[in-house]
Amino acid sequence: MDSIAIDRFEASRNRLASLAYRLLGSAADAEDAVQDTFLRWQAADRERVEVPEAWLTKVATNLCLDRLRSARARHERTAGAWLPEPLLEGDPMLGPADTFEQRESVSLAVLTLMERLSPVERAAYVLREAFSYAHAEIGAILDITESASAQHVHRARRRVTAERRGGAEVDPASARRIVEEFLAAAMSGRTERLVAMLTADVTALSDGNGLARRLLRFTTPERVASYVRAGFKPTEAKRRLAGGSPVFHLARVNGSPAVLAVIEDRVVGAVTFEVSDGKIASLRGIAAADRIARLGAAWRRYEPDAPVISAW
Structure with a gap:
């Protein structure tokens, strides 16, 4: 392959990876899809490709759809143990x-909700909402009509909007303050203060420190507060499981405030928060090593603020 062809692909790599991540919810799978796209580009009759960007987008999108439709993906995503892979702010993906x-x-909230869409609805929604493709372009990518694209996007948007918790954009500084207060309450053991900081319909999801076969789900402010208090309460067993005593940093993950548990420079767990009307509307606790690997690698290159909890 000549250098011009490689340069054309590299110019689209980050955009293709971002598209694939939104479609698959997994950075590792997105990287695989981008690599497969490169192999197709390498083998293509590039003299006949009029618009390389459009060609690459179509190939990458359809490779992702093939993955979403595979029996393995359907099993993994319906077995109750699937969460989107979190990414640290600044990640090009x-x-x-x-x-x-x-x-x-x-x-993470919308990536989770998109699991309820059909693969074609998900692709049409992402291409339209995140990349501003026209319906005619989406139709060409997905081999559907322009009107079908509009229908898929309309249905997807309606479902996501109807089930979206909160949905309004929150000032990052305000969200950070709320999470700081919540974390202080969790560490102090003031469960009643935790309850007061949660919305009435709050939910929490956890992968059980990466050990649970199914996601743990908690509802009602009282149950979520108990889960949070237990999760942040230091014990010797937790220290042994984590391989040491972590410090806790505030960060932004997928655009939302998060607390990262870090031992030396190793991220051992992440809790992401969704804030709505000054309260916590949802939490996601993620500690499975494969699910936080990319976040952990990015953290080692990151320059964080001082930890909010330096002794645990």
């Missing part, structure tokens, strides 16, 4: 973030 719709499309 998060992609475009100029508009609210672009930022929203990569939030």
